[in-house]
Each structure stands twice: as structure tokens, then as C-alpha cells.
Amino acid sequence: MADVVVEQGQAVRAARARKQASLRNVLGRKSTVAFFLTLPLILLIALLVLYPAVYSVHLATLNKSMQKFVGFGNFLFLFKRDTFWMVVKQSCIFAVTAVFFKALIGFIVAHFVHNIPAKGQRKWRGMLLVPWVIPPAMSTLAWLWLFDPSYSAFNYTLSFFGIGPINWLGDNVWARFSVILVNIWYGAPFFMIMYLAALKSVPDQLYEAAAIDGANWWQKIWYVTLPMMRNIIAITALFSLIVTFANFDIVRILTSGGPLDQTHIFATWAFKVGIEGSDIPLGASVSLFMVPILAIAAIFILRDVSKRGNEA
């Protein structure tokens, strides 16, 4: 009997030792250590990104009083409304046009700045970044005055040429033009600085080789600069597309979505419906609709980037 007890005791101790050893093994593994080290960040992301995302999905499935689960009811309601489709269309036009011109202007200005001798370049770089550095809520107020129909600087200047007065923010075409213009003004410096960095990373000898191969300035841009900058152009465009799509402050301050909802984009309309219209679930549904559109754009742009990633 005593033998059995002793044996049992040994077996238990051995099992415990094995268990401890395997626990030590698990804890000692590199992947486990890595997991614990990244845990604070994982928790932070979960708290700040996942929770709001999941919560907004949850909100979008409730009724106006947030008491009842309605499933896709809010989305189905939105699909039937003309204003919603108009907002979709306007958001796309707003984002695509603004990003295109920001990229174009950024590219051209970056070239000019790149060609300024190093001495004066910092000064120009600093000055050109100003629009991007000023909080847009403030700078847009200045634009609001510039666009004023009765006493603005724009209309006053145009009057010398016999043009106007233009109802910048009251006419639906001009209002769309104005919000896009201000967005371009605000966002182009970001493209400029990104493209400038990309330009500086293109080795001079490639241009020299191209010059000897017989390329003119345009061919150098087309065959050397653009291909060398493709990844930066794509990533900057994607980033800007996301930010521009979700823009709120410029439209909100300039037009508040007017005239007659003609300048509303997702964020401003979601605000109007959700906060001003006290239908938070519907507002959440509107803003959620940005996700699939941006996801498709991101997939296309990033797929190209990873394809080219191993060239340079």
C-alpha cells in the first residue's frame, strides 16, 4: 500500500513538473513573448478602433429611438431615398476631383520646389505648407468671406473684368466648385511634400542616363520620374482619398450641405441626419456606407503597390 502511495506521489509530482515545464516552454517561446509585448497596442486598437466600429455597426441596426433591432432596415430605407444617392454621387465627385487636382498641383509644385537651389528651398517649402498647417476650421472661415456674394474679394476683383457677381455658395454648381477648390487648397501641400520627398529619392544619374539616351524633359518625367514615384503616388492618393471622402469641416463651414443638399457628402449628411435630425442609427448607416467604397479603392491601389514593391 505504502508503495502505491509513494508511486502515486511520484506520478503526481512528475505530471506537475511536466506541466510546469510545458508552461515554461510556452512562455519562453518567441511568439508568446512577442504577443505579450504587443498586447498593450492590441488592447489600445481594440478600444479605440474595434469598439467604435462594432458599436457603429450595432447602432446602424437599431430603429430611430434606438430601442428595437431592425436589421438592414436603415440601409433599405436609405436605398429608397434620392438624397442618399445624390450624396453618394457627390461624395465620389468631390473626393475624386479634389484628389486628382491635389495630386496634379502637388506634383507640379513639387517639381518647381525641387529645382530651387537648396539654400532657398526650405523657405519655399515652409511657405507652401502653410495651408495644410492652419486648422481647416479657421482657414475655411477666411474662404467663407472670400466667397461672400456681396462684398467678397473674389467678386470685387472679377467686377473689374465685367464678370459677376457670382453667387459662389448659393448656386449649386459654383457651391460644388467652391468646396472642391478649398479642399484642393488645403490638401495640395501634403501631396507637394510627399512628392518632393519622392523626387529627392530618384537618383540624379537616372536623369543623366535618360538625357544621354535622348530623353527630353517630358520623356524624363514620363519614363523616369513617374515610374519611380508610382508607389508614393498611389499610397498618397489612397490616403488622401480616404481623408477627402470623410471630409466634414470644409463643407460644413462653407455651405452646410446647401443649397438644397447639393453639396452634402457622407460625413456632413450623416451629421445632419444623425445629430441634427436626431436619428443616430440612420446617421451611422450613412457613415458606414463609406467603408465598402473605400475598401474597393484600397484593394485596387494597394494591389498595384505590392505588385511593384519588389522592383526598386
Added chain:
Amino acid sequence: MADVALRKVVKRYDDVEAVRGIDLDIADHEFIVLVGPSGCGKSTTLRMIAGLEDISDGDIMIGGDIVNDVPPKDRDIAMVFQNYALYPHMTVAENMSFGLRLKHYPKAEIKARVTEAARLLDITDLIDRKPKQLSGGQRQRVAMGRAIVRNPKVFLFDEPLSNLDAKLRVQMRIEIKKVHQKVRTTTVYVTHDQVEAMTLADRVVVMNKGRIEQIGTPNELYHKPATRFVAGFIGSPAMNFIPCRLEDVGGTLQLRLTDRIAFPLPPARAARYNALPRTEKLLLGIRPEHLTESHAHLAPGVETFDTVLDVTEPMGMETLVYFGLDGAPVCGRVDPNAGAKDGAPMRLAMDLNNMHLLNEETGVVL
């Protein structure tokens, strides 16, 4: 193909004169190497020929035409850069054909030229790869291929082998020589490596501080250097320079190196140096291979002396010995079986038939 001529070419950067009025005639089909230490103006000269740098003064002619204000693309030249400068987003074939495509050559001709150049450089298998998938040597071949397909008047090479490891450098050096033997295009090649210069060039141009020190065939530069700079720059290990003076002893002209070492000059040398003032401060220039172990039977003009070796470097086929003569460091080349040892005394022989005498102040070889 064409000849190239430089007439009093000057390049100034603000206050600094990088190239100080050089004259150079490069014949058709010739392989010219510009060699010199960094900052001597050799790359600037090449870039001025390419049109990548404006010239501050003088004229550059290609094929008899002054090209001072002609842009690079219209000079009909091709250049191979130190870091290859291949377009990373293009395949090997696209890289090579880029210049031809810009000039709207027919597709069939482009293909034929690329195929021929690829065959010549042995890169046919790599034609569809991107530069990133190639080794350094392969990239250099592609860069050369890009130059060859253009069939230009002049090839310009800007230190093309500097980025390669030592073994590959030797291999590519031979490749470049072979290619030049086949294509025979006028070539200007810049390097700081005197071995490359000696092995590749029909004629070498030694540059220093923006000026040409000497132009000549590799043999001329080695055996008849014009200045101390050329004498010291060409050859490895470098030529020894030992302070010395001339003196007359009993009707024969003697070269005194130290208080206890003085050699009678061979008759030919004595005749050549006899007119020199005896007070002049001179340098004896003697290459390490003319300082060897002593033999029982010495040829005329070979003199022996005893010294104590500081350091020896066994190289296998020879042993380099280092010692001092009145403080002047001297290097000799002896047979590995001559018994040279660190710190040991040794009798060495100096071949005065191959000596050079230089003015210490001006550095001119007398």
C-alpha cells in the same frame, strides 16, 4: 565613330577651378583612360564631354564639330555610370532599347540590336529580368549593353568597375577590353585605379589638380614618367623616392644616397646627368623591382649595399621588403627564397640602369 578633341577646357565652380585648361586629342577607335586621385577633375572632364556639365571655357569637339552647347542627347555618345544607372522599373531588354525607342527606331531593328548586344555580353538569358534580379557584374553588362545598342560615336565610362568586388573587377576589365576589340568605338574611360588604366588603355592620361600631368602609352608612363606625381601614381607598390646628390669622385660621377652609400653612375646615366649642378637637391626614383636581392654575378650598372630590413611582406611569388635609407622609406622586391626576414640584415642590389633622377623642388624627372 569619331575622334574627340579638348581645347583649353576649363571648368569653374564658383571660386574653385576643377579643370584648368586641358588639351587632349583622342583618335578614332582609341581607348583613352583618364586616371588620377579623387578630385583631380577626371570625372568632371568626362561629364563635360558627355554634356552633363557645362564648360566654363575652351572647346570640346566630337567628330570635328564643336559641341560646347549641344545637349547630351544630340552628341551621339553613350555613357556607363559607376552605379550602372539602370531604370529599375524596366526589364533588361527595355533598359537596353530605351534610347532606340525614344528615337523611334523600327521594332525589328531594335530587337536585332538588343539581341546582338546581349549575345556579345553573354546576357541573353537575363533579357526579361528586372535590374533588381541581377548581380553587380550582370548589371554592369546591361549598362554596357545599353551603350552598345546605340552604336554611338563615343563610349564614356565613369569608374564602371568601382562597385564590383576585386575578383569580378578583373573579370569585367577583360570583358571591357574584349568588347572594345570587337566594337572599336572611341572610348574615354575614367578610373582612379592605375591597374585598370594600365591594362585597358591605348593611351593613359594622368590628371592631377585639374591639369594633365602626362599623356602616354602605359609603357611610356611606367618607364618614362615625366613628373614625380606620375612616377609615384603609376605602379604598385609605388616608386621609391630617396633624397640624393651628385658628386665627382676621381673623374666619375657618383650618386650619394647616405653618408656611407654612394654608387658610381652607369656611363649612359653619367652622360645624361653630368650637366646638372652638383648642389641641386635631387631625388632618386627607383621602382621596387629594381631593388632586389644581391647575386654573385651582377650586371653592369647594378650596385649592392647592406641594410637592415624593417618589415617583410611575403606575397607568394615575391617578397616585399621595407627598410629605411637615412629616414626615407624604401620598398624592394626580392625572391621568396632569398631569406628576407623582419629585422634581419640583407644585402640588396639596385639596378641603376632603370633609375630616375628628379628635381626635389619641382618634381620634374630630369
